[in-house]
Amino acid sequence: MGDRMTAAAQKQHNWLDQRWTVNLSILFTELPLFERPAAAAAAGFDAAELWWTLDGPTPPDSDLDALRRAFTDAGVQLTGLNFDAGNMAAGSKGLLSRPAESQQFRDNIAVAVGLADSLGCRSLNALYGNRVEGVDLKVQDELALENLTLAAHAAHGIGATLLVEALNAPEAPLYGLLSSKDAVAVVDQVNAVTGLDNTRFLCDLYHLARNGEDLVSVIDTYADRIGHVQVADAPARNFPGSGELDFPSLLSRLDGVGYTGYVGLEYKAGPEQDPFAWLPRDLRTSARA
Numbered sequence: 001m002g003d004r005m006t007a008a009a010q011k012q013h014n015w016l017d018q019r020w021t022v023n024l025s026i027l028f029t030e031l032p033l034f035e036r037p038a039a040a041a042a043a044g045f046d047a048a049e050l051w052w053t054l055d056g057p058t059p060p061d062s063d064l065d066a067l068r069r070a071f072t073d074a075g076v077q078l079t080g081l082n083f084d085a086g087n088m089a090a091g092s093k094g095l096l097s098r099p100a101e102s103q104q105f106r107d108n109i110a111v112a113v114g115l116a117d118s119l120g121c122r123s124l125n126a127l128y129g130n131r132v133e134g135v136d137l138k139v140q141d142e143l144a145l146e147n148l149t150l151a152a153h154a155a156h157g158i159g160a161t162l163l164v165e166a167l168n169a170p171e172a173p174l175y176g177l178l179s180s181k182d183a184v185a186v187v188d189q190v191n192a193v194t195g196l197d198n199t200r201f202l203c204d205l206y207h208l209a210r211n212g213e214d215l216v217s218v219i220d221t222y223a224d225r226i227g228h229v230q231v232a233d234a235p236a237r238n239f240p241g242s243g244e245l246d247f248p249s250l251l252s253r254l255d256g257v258g259y260t261g262y263v264g265l266e267y268k269a270g271p272e273q274d275p276f277a278w279l280p281r282d283l284r285t286s287a288r289a
């Protein structure tokens, strides 16, 4: 765009100029997992993030190798990886606070960290888990802190950040962290216990908006704890610009508080043909001047 760009076009251009990373667990889902990095590259992206979508906490090396090859062959950088969160299609939202599934999370820590390290990924997201009926909340939260401490130390071992996020109550009513305040309190607890200062808040603007939070206030209040940002528009969780959120203002606000990290595209493809038509192709690569 030349210097004749109008002020409005300049504002539009600036918010689009981010370090985008496309979430391959919610986009390109029409393809098998190992084909998605190449599809992301064909769509113009060079960075991607993933939920844990391999088979169980300790998948065979053949699957881990195939996933690594899929990223390296496509020339796509893995920028974020979720730890095993259980069967998400069945409603699981994490294992680490649930006594009966805690060991599954622990079994996955070294595998997920090893996979991340082998691909140069320095960001690992640990979903907290849905509340377990009949188990004292204190017991669940103490277990979560213990497991997040283990994960933070493992992440630190590869120079990575551990992320903690809030989900939205309408879609995940039993999840243990349903506000930015709750998530940041856990972030601060983990950092206080470990002394590593490598745990950060995953600021998912979609989830927080669905919880009715004032997103500008969240950005301003927790700017120093934000380790990653994810976007989808509300209420339908489709592409930015398809719903009610003011992304030009929100992303400019994040720029304004000094956030320079990746912005994860964690939204569902809607009825439109191309879920990326809103983002000019020359702005889809993550490398920024």
Ligand SMILES: O=C(O)C(=O)CO
Pocket (backbone or CB within 6 Å): 051, 082, 127, 167, 204, 266
């Ligand atoms: O389950 C979700 O909606 C997530 O954002 C997982 O990271």
